[in-house]
Amino acid sequence: MIIELRKSTEDRMKKSLDSLKSDLQKVRTGRAHTGLLDHIHVDYYGSMVPLSQVANVSLLDSRTIGVQPWEKKLIPVVEKAIRDSDLGLNPATMGEVVRIPMPALTEERRKELIKVVRHEGETAKVAVRNLRRDANSALKEAVKAKTISEDASPSPTADQVSAMSDQRFARSTQQVPGGESIPRHVAIIMDGNGRWARKRLLPRVAGHKRGVDAVRATIRACIERGVSYLTLFAFSSENWRRPADEVSFLMQLFVRALEEEVARLHENNIRFRVIGDLSRFDAGLVDLIKRAELLTAGNDRLNLTVAANYGGRWDILQALQRMIAERPETAGGFAESDLSPYLAMNYAPEPDLFIRTGGEQRISNFLLWQLAYTELYFTDRLWPEFDGTALDQAIESYRQRERRFGRTSEQLAGSSESAAASLGSSS
Numbered sequence: 001m002i003i004e005l006r007k008s009t010e011d012r013m014k015k016s017l018d019s020l021k022s023d024l025q026k027v028r029t030g031r032a033h034t035g036l037l038d039h040i041h042v043d044y045y046g047s048m049v050p051l052s053q054v055a056n057v058s059l060l061d062s063r064t065i066g067v068q069p070w071e072k073k074l075i076p077v078v079e080k081a082i083r084d085s086d087l088g089l090n091p092a093t094m095g096e097v098v099r100i101p102m103p104a105l106t107e108e109r110r111k112e113l114i115k116v117v118r119h120e121g122e123t124a125k126v127a128v129r130n131l132r133r134d135a136n137s138a139l140k141e142a143v144k145a146k147t148i149s150e151d152a153s154p155s156p157t158a159d160q161v162s163a164m165s166d167q168r169f170a171r172s173t174q175q176v177p178g179g180e181s182i183p184r185h186v187a188i189i190m191d192g193n194g195r196w197a198r199k200r201l202l203p204r205v206a207g208h209k210r211g212v213d214a215v216r217a218t219i220r221a222c223i224e225r226g227v228s229y230l231t232l233f234a235f236s237s238e239n240w241r242r243p244a245d246e247v248s249f250l251m252q253l254f255v256r257a258l259e260e261e262v263a264r265l266h267e268n269n270i271r272f273r274v275i276g277d278l279s280r281f282d283a284g285l286v287d288l289i290k291r292a293e294l295l296t297a298g299n300d301r302l303n304l305t306v307a308a309n310y311g312g313r314w315d316i317l318q319a320l321q322r323m324i325a326e327r328p329e330t331a332g333g334f335a336e337s338d339l340s341p342y343l344a345m346n347y348a349p350e351p352d353l354f355i356r357t358g359g360e361q362r363i364s365n366f367l368l369w370q371l372a373y374t375e376l377y378f379t380d381r382l383w384p385e386f387d388g389t390a391l392d393q394a395i396e397s398y399r400q401r402e403r404r405f406g407r408t409s410e411q412l413a414g415s416s417e418s419a420a421a422s423l424g425s426s427s
Contacts, residue, residue: 192382312368
């Protein structure tokens with residue numbers, strides 16, 4: 001059943017994306033492209049047929065489309081079909097060729113195009129999200145009906161369903177990710193709980209309690225600002241070196257947070273995941289984590305990941321071990337694309353913005369692989385003091401960065417001008 005569900009979901013997602021491509025081809029910009037006429041049909045002896053079946057369609061230059069009907073008497077029919085479309089084009093015939101010039105792209109038209117493209121993109125995104133939700137719901141129902149076992153289903157299969165819509169994420173060392181004014185993925189080291197408490201003559205655990213409030217505020221702020229992925233470093237593999245009573249309290253706090261917060265996350269359509277080596281946690285905590293991941297598997301308003309007993313070196317080592325175990329042939333050599341699917345965060349794009357509170361300026365073995373081209377932001381503000389305003393300051397710093405990904409500033413400027421000029425045109 002799992003294989004059939006995956007195949008069905010993949011096919012339906014592909015149809016949604018194909019529909020988006022078709023809709024975007026209808027968007028008229030200042031540049032000519034033959035796909036603009038793909039949806040034009042003409043009356044051919046009483047039957048409505050695609051224009052491409054009765055004429056040759058080509059580019060005469062960057063701003064003009066040429067249509068040469070196979071039968072001369074079809075010229076007025078073709079002209080009428082183009083004029084009657086919703087493209088706002090005025091064809092003119094010269095000899096046996098219908099010439100279709102592209103009107104100049106005014107600033108008003110450019111703004112209108114941006115709205116149209118965003119609308120089409122959002123419609124497609126909603127369609128894919130609904131398909132992902134339906135697939136995960138079907139998985140849950142199958143588990144309840146015992147069509148598949150619970151062990152076979154929740155996390156791995158649900159993650160595979162999500163990966164169908166996320167598998168095109170750009171990897172910064174392989175291709176250049178798109179530039180966005182709001183970071184798609186924010187990763188945070190939440191540092192300074194103990195110092196916050198010490199400044200107030202309180203025990204360290206009081207700082208950790210207040211830190212949970214900051215987590216809630218940050219989740220809210222990320223949703224309000226359009227961040228899609230938030231990853232929080234809660235407990236590193238090196239944190240076991242802390243005093244035993246503090247470690248014990250942190251584990252209890254984690255359990256309490258799972259018990260009290262997961263239902264709220266689910267109500268707000270937030271997907272929850274934990275990455276890290278769970279083998280050192282007791283069975284009760286692991287069970288709570290698994291149940292939380294299963295409950296929220298179909299949510300997609302925000303992808304919240306908590307790194308617990310996590311280390312960047314551990315992540316790379318476990319990925320290597322799993323890859324070689326499943327694909328022994330890679331022991332003799334492999335590419336980055338072979339290893340990436342085995343990393344703990346294979347379901348998410350690489351972080352755009354890394355934030356560390358508390359004044360320290362290092363990444364402390366956090367997401368070593370994934371932070372290759374991430375913008376780093378350090379603040380003296382202690383984690384319990386972090387809020388929406390602090391997030392805005394970090395995002396504003398991010399916006400000031402020139403993200404070149406190995407290119408020169410001149411190349412970056414050139415690509416931006418090219419993208420603006422060809423907005424909506426076919427590639």
